[in-house]
Amino acid sequence: MNKTLCTIALLVTAAATTTAFAHAKLQKSEPENGSTVAVAPAAVKLHYNEPVEAAMSSVKFTGSGDVVVQAGMPTLAEGDDKTLVVPVPKLQAGDYRVEWSTMGRDGHHTKGEVRFTVK
Template sequence: MSIKRFLAVCALASAVTSPAFAHATLQSSDPKAGSALGSAPKQVRLKFNEALEPAFSKITLLGTGNKEIPIGGATVDNADPTVMTAPLPPLSAGAYRIRWLAMSHDGHKRKGDVPFTVK
């Protein structure tokens, strides 16, 4: 087999199998990462590129000194399982981080943070 043909076969195999190995990736958040808000948000809304496993996906809120702030439980939207939300308590001015853990139907977990500030 020629090197060109070998590379073409590898490229095709990669293109065909890559969706099967995809992981839930955060596409958008409300509040947006790095935003400075004039008033505190009442909830967190995270949108992912694929459906989440509700039992293994969660949202936590961190405040000053990485202190966890109790929030309502995160829920995955039944109508759109790519969306996870959680209600927030009243927040005072300061810096916050939304920490999320998302598990997709393929069983892979991803995590990340969304920082924001309330003025």
């Protein structure tokens, strides 16, 4: 690699790193990640640091033994475009995992997961 190309590569890397801070990041969830709840939630709420696009968001919801639990489509919370609400069916006691994928206003996709236990 010659010196010019190397400089460009460094600049691109620096730009990508800076942009990463603008991505929609999960700040909080209900139930909280790693928590045990006594009452099964009717919906899982995902709070992000920036507005997200519900239409470009999806969730894979699984229970004990990685069995897929049918959840509703993620929608934006009323009056809050930073929060996704995912309706879930009546949950039995057990461990659950929410694998979310969303898109922020900057067009970047991010994903992550939240695990919780219903007592």
